[in-house]
Amino acid sequence: xxxxxxxxxxxxxxxxxxKQHRELEKEVLSGSRYCVSEACNGEEALDKLREEExxxxxxxxxxxxxxxxxxxxxxxxxxxxxxxxxxxxTGTNDRMELLKSLQAGANDFIxxxxxPMELMARTDNLAxxxxxxxQLENAETLLFALARMVEARDEHTGNHxxxxxxxxxxxxxxxxxxxxELTALRRGGVLHDIGxxxxxxxxxxxxxxxxxxxxxxxxxxxxxxxxxxxxxxSMELTQPIVRSHHERWDGSGYPDGLxxxxxPLLARVFQLVDIYDALANARPYKPAFSIEKIxxxxxxxxxxxWRDPELTGLFLKxxxxxxxxxxxxxxxxxxxxxxxxxxxxRTGALTWKE
Numbered sequence: 001x002x003x004x005x006x007x008x009x010x011x012x013x014x015x016x017x018x019k020q021h022r023e024l025e026k027e028v029l030s031g032s033r034y035c036v037s038e039a040c041n042g043e044e045a046l047d048k049l050r051e052e053e054x055x056x057x058x059x060x061x062x063x064x065x066x067x068x069x070x071x072x073x074x075x076x077x078x079x080x081x082x083x084x085x086x087x088x089x090t091g092t093n094d095r096m097e098l099l100k101s102l103q104a105g106a107n108d109f110i111x112x113x114x115x116p117m118e119l120m121a122r123t124d125n126l127a128x129x130x131x132x133x134x135q136l137e138n139a140e141t142l143l144f145a146l147a148r149m150v151e152a153r154d155e156h157t158g159n160h161x162x163x164x165x166x167x168x169x170x171x172x173x174x175x176x177x178x179x180x181e182l183t184a185l186r187r188g189g190v191l192h193d194i195g196x197x198x199x200x201x202x203x204x205x206x207x208x209x210x211x212x213x214x215x216x217x218x219x220x221x222x223x224x225x226x227x228x229x230x231x232x233x234s235m236e237l238t239q240p241i242v243r244s245h246h247e248r249w250d251g252s253g254y255p256d257g258l259x260x261x262x263x264p265l266l267a268r269v270f271q272l273v274d275i276y277d278a279l280a281n282a283r284p285y286k287p288a289f290s291i292e293k294i295x296x297x298x299x300x301x302x303x304x305x306w307r308d309p310e311l312t313g314l315f316l317k318x319x320x321x322x323x324x325x326x327x328x329x330x331x332x333x334x335x336x337x338x339x340x341x342x343x344x345x346r347t348g349a350l351t352w353k354e
Contacts, residue, residue: 009035010127011053015045015071016060016089025058025089028116029123042066042074049079055127058110061090061101069104076105085126089114140234143191150196159328160277165189167273167326172266174318175311181266184237188270191235192242195225219254222246240264245271250305268308272315275301276326291319 012034016022022038029036037054039045041063049057057075061068068088075081088101091112098109110122148161168185177185196204199221203214210218226243229235244258244267251259279297282288289297295316301307318325 009033010055010123010131011035012037012123012127013045013048013054013057014038015040015042015057015063015068017041017063018060021060021089025119028119033124042068042071045071046074046079049075049081049084054084055130056085056087056123058087058089058123059106061088061092061097069101069106072101072104072106083130085130087122087126140232143194143228143232146194146197148190150193160281161190161192163189163277163281163328164192164270164273166328167277168270170325171269171273171315171318174314175269180237184241184266185270187235187238188241188245188266189273191225191229191238192245192270192274193221193225194228195221195223195242197228198224219246222255237266241267241270243267245274247271248306249302249308252306263308268311272298272307272312275307276315276319280326291323295319 009032012029014022014025014029014036015038016025017040019040022040026036026038037048037052039048043066045057045059048054059068059071063071066074068090072086072088075084075086085107086105087108087110088106089110089112090097090101092098093111101109107126108122110119165186166189168189169182172182172185199218203210203217206214222243222245226239229239229242241264243255244264247253247256247258247263247267249260249263249268251257253263275298276294279289279294298307298312298316302309302312
């Protein structure tokens with residue numbers, strides 16, 4: 001998001017069936033800081049929200065027909081605007097009524113009669129948060145699109161990233177990980193190799209084995225990727241996956257030579273999934289391996305001291321008892337950067353493949 005976009009007036013939608021109330025709120029939110037639109041009922045508000053973007057909605061709780069709570073529910077469910085702030089304007093202090101509004105998806109309340117300063121403060125607070133959230137979402141979308149560009153450079157991997165995202169979550173759920181950790185694993189599936197953007201094509205696309213000097217360069221992709229995610233708070237749990245997914249249980253991995261439980265848990269989970277996907281899918285140099293062969297190879301890596309024995313045992317149990325759960329569903333290959341990447345593809349700018 002550009003600085004100009006951040007500094008634009010806040011776009012506020014006022015929804016109230018009584019004109020005098022709309023006029024009062026418009027008067028309070030007048031001036032260069034706000035661009036105010038109005039709707040006299042819920043249906044009109046939904047139409048406006050379909051047509052343009054807003055930073056915050058001020059909705060009267062009690063309106064004939066569609067009330068504020070129902071409007072809020074439809075904003076969240078029908079329009080899918082989960083992050084659009086909705087302030088419920090209400091004359092009631094009844095706790096159960098306020099709870100109903102929260103359950104419908106309202107972010108905040110302002111009680112009638114309100115002071116102009118309170119209305120401005122609550123509106124500014126949520127609208128500013130929305131702008132910052134949009135900025136973060138744009139940054140994440142760009143990262144995901146760049147990661148898809150990395151994946152596209154290898155015509156043999158197919159939906160490698162999407163498969164890793166899905167299988168990582170299956171494993172994480174079996175471990176009882178929380179929602180933040182599952183989200184980090186899903187993001188790691190797409191972003192784990194984003195650091196390869198900084199690796200020269202002569203090494204990344206080399207036809208044949210890398211020499212020792214080239215391997216030194218190639219191994220830098222974990223550090224480059226980690227640095228790309230630095231500073232994004234939403235990537236706090238994903239960054240260790242990107243940096244440490246090539247570490248080994250016995251300390252012989254890279255880039256930091258971490259050993260045992262010093263390797264971040266999510267990185268240990270992800271590396272098992274990454275290995276499985278490489279074994280389970282065909283490559284130019286190998287066929288897709290059977291479950292029996294994959295089990296032998298992964299068990300052998302435990303014996304060699306490369307993998308977490310407990311986590312490997314759990315993964316192999318999933319593989320043997322419910323391998324269908326590891327298959328990617330139709331439509332699951334898409335993420336927040338897929339559309340951006342597809343738009344780039346349509347320009348014809350991606351020309352590294354014949």
